[in-house]
Amino acid sequence: MGIRVRLTPSTARSDRGRTLYGGTPARVMYLLPYAAALLAHSDEVEVVDRSTGDLARLLVDGGLAVPVFSPTLPGVPGLADVTVVIPVKDRAQPLTRLLAALPPELHVLVVDDGSSDSGPGDTARSAGATVLRHEVCRGPAAARNTGLSAVTTPFVAFLDSDVVPRSGWLKALLVHFADPAVGLVAPRIVALDDVSPAGTSARWLTAYEKARSSLDLGPTPALVVPRGPVSYVPSACLVGRVAAIGGGFDEDLNVAEDVDLVWRCVAAGWRVRYEPASEVAHEHRVNTGQWLSRKAFYGTGAALLAERHPGALAPAVMAPWTAVAVVAVLCQRRWSLPVVAAASGTAVWRISRRLHRSEHPVRGAARLVPYGLVSASWQTAGLLNRHWWPAALVGAVFSRRVRRAVVAAALLEGLADWRRVRAEQPLLPYIAAHRLDDLAYGAGLWAGAARARTLAPLLPDLGVGRPSRRTQGSVAASASGAASRAASGAASGSAPAANTGQV
Structure with a gap:
């Protein structure tokens, strides 16, 4: 069928491959003989029938494995199925750079969020994009929602104006939507190399942001869940099903609105995936004052998320x-x-x-x-x-x-x-x-x-007052339905090293 799943490097095996340790949240999974035989000589399972499909689903949804897609996989959306939405305010030059990097066949909506002049709108029109305008600035969440309301394709790609997608970025994301359970996919956000910062104070910051930007979630593909190794993905670039996104971003949030959207999608039952094989370069801040201010601004979002998503956020989670x-x-x-x-x-x-x-x-x-x-x-x-x-x-x-x-x-x-x-x-x-x-x-x-x-x-989460981990594992295993024929989950979260996720 063109789909394989591969055990993650952090998934450990014992009992001659019958027992798996790992996942998101961490769990112990006991494989039945049929499933253990499939993984006896390889870290991969190819989906060829319902049983292997059920096993693959259980492993991927548990965070024990990641999908590996064939380039010829049927059911992958094409570029004609996607509309790009770009919110912008006063950033005509970066917008020009972004539009030049997009495939010409993509339908692009640029939402001018109350720019002080006509520069962004003129730039967008000259590139063939459709322009929607807010007369006054309403914020990036509202701008994205305005674009979302005008999307007529089944998929939407949100891009910030200060990014530059690298070759093949969109196809590497769209292939995940061959899985009908996937609602959102995000690429790796890396540093834009061709920006030359001015001043010596910017050089150390540029080097640090290149290695440790809060937008860069690393080289390992992952299932995105609260408290997981990858617990959120930023809206600098985010591709999703319009049906999964629903009403869009919460316009009452001026920070962490992307994390809120991701967690609402997860709570609604959609899978959210992080795909570092797709890369989008971002123009990081190189002014020290602006950088520190932005980091503090991100920090203010934690309280807002804690109010909207009780139990999904803690500065530390340990047994x-x-x-x-x-x-x-x-x-x-x-x-x-x-x-x-x-x-x-x-x-x-x-x-x-x-x-x-x-x-x-x-x-x-x-x-x-x-x-x-x-x-x-x-x-x-x-x-x-x-x-x-x-x-x-x-x-x-x-x-x-x-x-x-x-x-x-x-x-x-x-x-x-x-x-x-x-x-x-x-x-x-x-x-x-x-x-x-x-x-x-x-x-x-x-x-x-x-x-x-x-x-x-x-406040850290020490597990006091939560349901027993064995109970949680039993519920997860029962919910797997037909997948239990190939594997059975038990003791969800029983590995204390599992509780590492935070925002």
């Missing part, structure tokens, strides 16, 4: 035992390591009881616990440096232990992140830029929480 281990380490006492060892041992015992269908439950649990500790450590560093830094700063004034924890987190997390993104920038400038990024976002986060009078975006 209670990992929280105990982290607190013990932060206390920096002689008893810290024994407490970590005791908490880890308890976790191995508890998790092994949930892995009752595994041939080696203790061994499987022992493999999972270190991932939980690493995840918790990474998230704790994020709390100290990013989400809770105002509180950490106050604590550092009065406590030597807090000062040591903050400095260690700032340096060690910076080093780990520098290696993770493989930044070309030297280490120390990268860490300095990364910490400025965190400080600005955290300031916006606290300001937004204060304005909304809520602590929701500041």
Whole structure:
């Protein structure tokens, strides 16, 4: 049928391939003999009949695998099925660059959101685009919705005026819509190379944004879900079914309206996918003041999202035992390591009881616990440096232990992140830029929480009060319907390292 699915690099196997660990959210999946045989000698499953299709669906929807499409796959939309919507305000020159990069056969709607002159409209008309105009600026969400209301094709592609799509970007996204369950697909947003920043202060920022832009979600394809490894996709470029988008963006939001749309689509049952094989270049900000202001602006959106999507957002998500281990380490006492060892041992015992269908439950649990500790450590560093830094700063004034924890987190997390993104920038400038990024976002986060009078975006989720993970897994497995003939899901979220998703 032209569709294969491939296990993700983070999906681990045991019990001679019968047990899979991983997914979004993390889970343990026990394969029945038929399904295990399909994966015995390969990380891929080809869809050739209903049973393999059911297995592929279960693996992809669980985040354990990603789809691999053939170029000749039937049912893929063509360019004639897509309308491009571009919101713009006063940016005639970038708009000219974008329109020149689009295939000429695409139908393009440019929404002029109250520009101060006729430049953007004239540019769009000269390129053959249809122009819609707001007499006063109503914001990007309203501009996109105005364009959406005029779309007559089954698919729409939203593009910001400061991006330049690279060759093949749209076809690599459209192929995902051969799956009727997919509602939205987004490309990787990379840095636009041909922008030459002025001034020495911009060069370090350009290098940092090229490696660590908040719009760039990395090189790994993923299912997009709240709290997943990829929990959102930006509207700088977003392609979707008009039927899935419905009424469009929430015009009451002047920030995070793209995250809100993605999460509403997920809640409605649509699949949202991130496809880094498609690349769209973005003109990143190179002015330090504007960059810091924008990062703080993004931070204010967390409180708005927490109000609209309760339970979908937390600055850290970890199991209670990992929280105990982290607190013990932060206390920096002689008893810290024994407490970590005791908490880890308890976790191995508890998790092994949930892995009752595994041939080696203790061994499987022992493999999972270190991932939980690493995840918790990474998230704790994020709390100290990013989400809770105002509180950490106050604590550092009065406590030597807090000062040591903050400095260690700032340096060690910076080093780990520098290696993770493989930044070309030297280490120390990268860490300095990364910490400025965190400080600005955290300031916006606290300001937004204060304005909304809520602590929701500041509170970690320790799993207290949630349904049992085994119950969640049973519900997920039952909902899979016919897929249960090929595989059965159990213990959804039982791996403590799973709880790594955040916005």
